[in-house]
Amino acid sequence: MEQTDDIGGSGRFWPALREFGEAVATLLVTFIGLLAVTFIISRVVPIDPVTALIGERATAQQIAAARAELRLDEPMIVQFGRYVWGVLHGDFGTSIKTGRPVIEEIARFFPATLELSTLATILGVLVGVPAGVLAATKPGSIADQVVRLVGLMGYSMPVFWLGLIGLLVFYGTLGWVGGPGRLDAGYDMMMDFEVTQYTGMILLDTALNGRWDMFANALSHIILPAGLLGYLSMAYISRMTRSFMMNELGQEYITTARVKGMPERRVVWVHAMKNALVPLITVIALSYAFLLEGAVLTETIFSWPGLGRYITDALMVADMPAVMGGTIVVGAVYIGLNLVSDLLYKLADPRART
Amino acid sequence: MKFDPTFRRVGVAFLSGLLLTASPVALLAETPADTLVVADAIDDIVSLDPAEAYEFSGLDLNNNTYDGLIEIDPATLGMVPGLAESWSVADDGTTYTFKMRPGVTFSSGNPLRAEDAAWSLQRVIKLNKTPAFILGQFGWTPENVDQMITADGDTLTLKTDKAYAPTFLYNCLTAGVAEILDKETVSQHDAGGDMGNAWLNENSAGTGAYVLKSYKPKEGYLLEARKGHWRGDAKIAKVLMRHTPEAATQRLQIEKGDVDVARTLTPVDIEGLTGNKDVTLQHDVGGQLFYLSFNQKNENYKNQKFLDAMRWAIDYQGVADTIMKGTAIVHQSFLPQGYLGALDDQPYKLDVEKAKALLAESGIKDPMVTLSVRNSADRMDLAQSIQNTFGQAGIKVELKVGEGAEQLKEYRARLHDATLQTWGPDYPDPNTNSSTFAENPDNADEAKNTGYLAWRNAYDPGDMKAKSQAAVMERDPDKRKAMYEEIEKEHRSTSPFILMLQQARNTALRSNVKDFYTGGAIDSAAYWLATK
Numbered sequence: 032m033e034q035t036d037d038i039g040g041s042g043r044f045w046p047a048l049r050e051f052g053e054a055v056a057t058l059l060v061t062f063i064g065l066l067a068v069t070f071i072i073s074r075v076v077p078i079d080p081v082t083a084l085i086g087e088r089a090t091a092q093q094i095a096a097a098r099a100e101l102r103l104d105e106p107m108i109v110q111f112g113r114y115v116w117g118v119l120h121g122d123f124g125t126s127i128k129t130g131r132p133v134i135e136e137i138a139r140f141f142p143a144t145l146e147l148s149t150l151a152t153i154l155g156v157l158v159g160v161p162a163g164v165l166a167a168t169k170p171g172s173i174a175d176q177v178v179r180l181v182g183l184m185g186y187s188m189p190v191f192w193l194g195l196i197g198l199l200v201f202y203g204t205l206g207w208v209g210g211p212g213r214l215d216a217g218y219d220m221m222m223d224f225e226v227t228q229y230t231g232m233i234l235l236d237t238a239l240n241g242r243w244d245m246f247a248n249a250l251s252h253i254i255l256p257a258g259l260l261g262y263l264s265m266a267y268i269s270r271m272t273r274s275f276m277m278n279e280l281g282q283e284y285i286t287t288a289r290v291k292g293m294p295e296r297r298v299v300w301v302h303a304m305k306n307a308l309v310p311l312i313t314v315i316a317l318s319y320a321f322l323l324e325g326a327v328l329t330e331t332i333f334s335w336p337g338l339g340r341y342i343t344d345a346l347m348v349a350d351m352p353a354v355m356g357g358t359i360v361v362g363a364v365y366i367g368l369n370l371v372s373d374l375l376y377k378l379a380d381p382r383a384r385t
Numbered sequence: 386m387k388f389d390p391t392f393r394r395v396g397v398a399f400l401s402g403l404l405l406t407a408s409p410v411a412l413l414a415e416t417p418a419d420t421l422v423v424a425d426a427i428d429d430i431v432s433l434d435p436a437e438a439y440e441f442s443g444l445d446l447n448n449n450t451y452d453g454l455i456e457i458d459p460a461t462l463g464m465v466p467g468l469a470e471s472w473s474v475a476d477d478g479t480t481y482t483f484k485m486r487p488g489v490t491f492s493s494g495n496p497l498r499a500e501d502a503a504w505s506l507q508r509v510i511k512l513n514k515t516p517a518f519i520l521g522q523f524g525w526t527p528e529n530v531d532q533m534i535t536a537d538g539d540t541l542t543l544k545t546d547k548a549y550a551p552t553f554l555y556n557c558l559t560a561g562v563a564e565i566l567d568k569e570t571v572s573q574h575d576a577g578g579d580m581g582n583a584w585l586n587e588n589s590a591g592t593g594a595y596v597l598k599s600y601k602p603k604e605g606y607l608l609e610a611r612k613g614h615w616r617g618d619a620k621i622a623k624v625l626m627r628h629t630p631e632a633a634t635q636r637l638q639i640e641k642g643d644v645d646v647a648r649t650l651t652p653v654d655i656e657g658l659t660g661n662k663d664v665t666l667q668h669d670v671g672g673q674l675f676y677l678s679f680n681q682k683n684e685n686y687k688n689q690k691f692l693d694a695m696r697w698a699i700d701y702q703g704v705a706d707t708i709m710k711g712t713a714i715v716h717q718s719f720l721p722q723g724y725l726g727a728l729d730d731q732p733y734k735l736d737v738e739k740a741k742a743l744l745a746e747s748g749i750k751d752p753m754v755t756l757s758v759r760n761s762a763d764r765m766d767l768a769q770s771i772q773n774t775f776g777q778a779g780i781k782v783e784l785k786v787g788e789g790a791e792q793l794k795e796y797r798a799r800l801h802d803a804t805l806q807t808w809g810p811d812y813p814d815p816n817t818n819s820s821t822f823a824e825n826p827d828n829a830d831e832a833k834n835t836g837y838l839a840w841r842n843a844y845d846p847g848d849m850k851a852k853s854q855a856a857v858m859e860r861d862p863d864k865r866k867a868m869y870e871e872i873e874k875e876h877r878s879t880s881p882f883i884l885m886l887q888q889a890r891n892t893a894l895r896s897n898v899k900d901f902y903t904g905g906a907i908d909s910a911a912y913w914l915a916t917k
Binding site for chain 2: 336
């Protein structure tokens with residue numbers, strides 16, 4: 032028996048190791064591909080970063096000197112090799128525009144996006160999943176029509192318009208929420224000097240510092256953009272939840288459960304939801320990744336210093352180290368969430384564990 | 386309709402959460418009393434080192450943390466003594482002596498010395514960053530600058546390679562690149578021979594009314610007033626700049642009182658704020674000029690009658706009123722209002738019949754202009770208006786719309802036919818625009834004089850170049866002024882440039898904010914006089 036168990040353990044170990052190896056290899060290949068594509072695009076765009084940087088009056092000599100300083104005069108393959116080597120050592124290069132390390136800038140901008148997207152996704156899931164289930168359990172009802180209509184509006188209304196209207200109504204007219212930016216001016220000045228910043232996420236940092244006045248102020252600022260993005264996320268999640276649940280509720284095992292007299296709540300939330308959850312995890316992960324990529328328009332309207340705005344601003348001035356750094360982070364987010372959703376599949380669906 | 390109890394519970398919990406978070410807790414509706422909160426788009430900043438800063442927002446900041454030998458009075462825009470209390474020029478016209486103001490200290494507490502001033506100016510030349518050319522015009526090079534700029538006790542001596550117009554040097558010394566730095570403090574932060582360049586991107590080391598407390602690129606900065614400034618302490622203790630790229634957002638914030646000053650408003654926002662008793666609109670001019678230029682590689686654009694026809698085929702006032710809506714004024718010469726020698730008259734207006742007659746006289750049949758234009762809304766509207774009025778005069782215009790950087794690349798390579806562009810002066814002396822619009826050292830393609838607008842348009846200004854070079858040497862300010870006026874008149878009637886508009890600035894202030902100065906066309910913003 033003991034020997035059999037050992038053989039069994041070894042039998043589980045090698046496939047798991049192989050699976051892990053495959054995952055790592057996939058991750059590496061994806062990263063190198065991402066780096067290569069981003070690098071090539073950055074070099075073929077018809078915008079000269081040097082001219083964009085040093086202005087119209089620069090002489091040919093100054094342009095040549097700047098080009099040499101940025102090492103743009105080296106062969107492309109050498110530049111790429113140097114870039115990959117740097118990234119592997121945590122060096123994303125220096126922003127052409129600000130002269131600061133890209134990794135430091137991303138460390139400043141990404142937490143703002145992470146905070147906003149996480150709250151938006153939580154709101155989207157909290158409303159979207161129950162709304163989708165409600166619509167699926169009562170198809171054709173008024174509740175179903177409302178959920179579908181609200182979802183459709185989320186799909187079809189431009190986000191910049193919704194953002195501006197939201198600001199006008201809830202901030203400008205009603206005064207229920209804070210305005211653009213992450214804090215009011217008074218708190219904004221205190222943030223750097225009175226709060227230890229552990230994560231760069233203001234809600235977390237102010238809570239960890241026990242600064243509940245600042246926490247409440249930050250919450251009043253984030254609630255509107257997070258609510259807006261959460262609404263868009265909700266529109267997608269509720270629609271997909273409705274579809275997945277309707278599919279499950281039409282299955283024979285659901286009829287069997289009902290015939291056996293199982294309470295409807297258990298039929299819906301335990302049996303049907305358990306199976307709908309597998310594709311739903313992908314939907315939520317994709318929606319989350321989309322928001323983490325940065326909602327550029329929302330960040331612009333709400334003066335939110337997030338990753339999407341960072342990449343877009345950098346792109347506008349051909350600050351390619353910044354664009355590439357941001358793109359790698361976005362790629363890493365997608366890959367990371369893909370791994371997490373794979374893991375969650377296995378927890379939700381025993382068949383995926385083999 | 387019956388709901389499952391689970392839905393009810395989830396619904397109640399969610400609504401309660403929403404109400405809790407959305408309640409108006411901890412909203413500081415008004416800005417702090419001791420702080421001027423400014424909303425502006427400041428993502429143009431490349432560096433805060435005075436030797437490198439060359440963008441509007443960076444120069445605005447530095448104007449408040451540093452001082453120069455000679456300053457511009459924010460209220461009158463006249464030249465006044467700064468860190469030099471007096472100065473003189475020797476008879477040979479190449480040696481200038483500045484006596485330093487006594488009792489001035491840097492924010493570090495170190496006393497200001499002539500040595501600091503000499504080192505700061507030498508440093509600009511040695512670092513050779515983009516704005517170094519402003520000082521390099523006086524014959525200063527990394528090799529000779531230690532001999533040309535010297536300090537002795539409280540006296541600073543500047544030697545120039547030629548006897549330039551003294552006003553030329555004085556004007557250039559008011560530029561941001563000539564701000565004076567604390568040599569001892571900056572030298573302590575030298576990294577790899579950068580003379581403190583990296584450190585100065587996050588710190589200030591000047592004698593200015595404010596000290597830079599924090600700067601986050603693309604987010605904002607905080608300035609704190611110093612005590613005992615030589616000009617008198619700043620009226621307001623702190624200045625908080627919040628990067629706000631969206632104009633509509635700035636408007637909402639100024640309406641709500643969440644910011645005291647909004648600086649990047651669109652015509653729509655200005656219109657919307659007009660009549661709001663809580664907000665004051667302040668109008669002044671900026672230095673940017675809007676112009677059309679025609680590449681003389683196309684022989685048609687050497688035909689003076691054809692160029693004249695186009696000058697009379699633009700509705701200058703119409704575009705200023707209906708398209709720019711308060712963000713530009715009509716201006717038809719290459720020196721912006723506020724500059725020595727600027728012409729404020731408007732000899733051209735829309736006259737379609739006159740344009741038609743001139744076109745007929747030119748002998749050019751069915752002319753076609755391909756006009757390159759950036760893909761921004763105001764430029765497109767402007768170009769379409771020109772297309773329309775040119776069309777009425779019989780000149781067909783095809784618009785070639787493209788991204789800004791791409792168009793600039795085309796322009797610098799002389800590949801355009803005609804282009805709608807803007808130009809902002811580099812320093813507060815007329816030579817800044819005269820040298821680029823009216824001088825072209827070598828018109829050959831291989832010369833690549835991309836810094837000269839005349840070269841970009843393959844335009845040889847002939848004897849205008851000599852006139853412009855003579856004006857920069859003229860020591861009598863009145864004569865110098867007259868010389869530029871003459872050059873401008875000749876330029877606007879003979880060159881392939883059509884100057885149309887000058888930027889107008891519209892700043893929205895909360896009604897309790899007073900004495901906020903933007904610097905007009907020749908200087909940068911001054912925060913130290915503002916009150917609220």
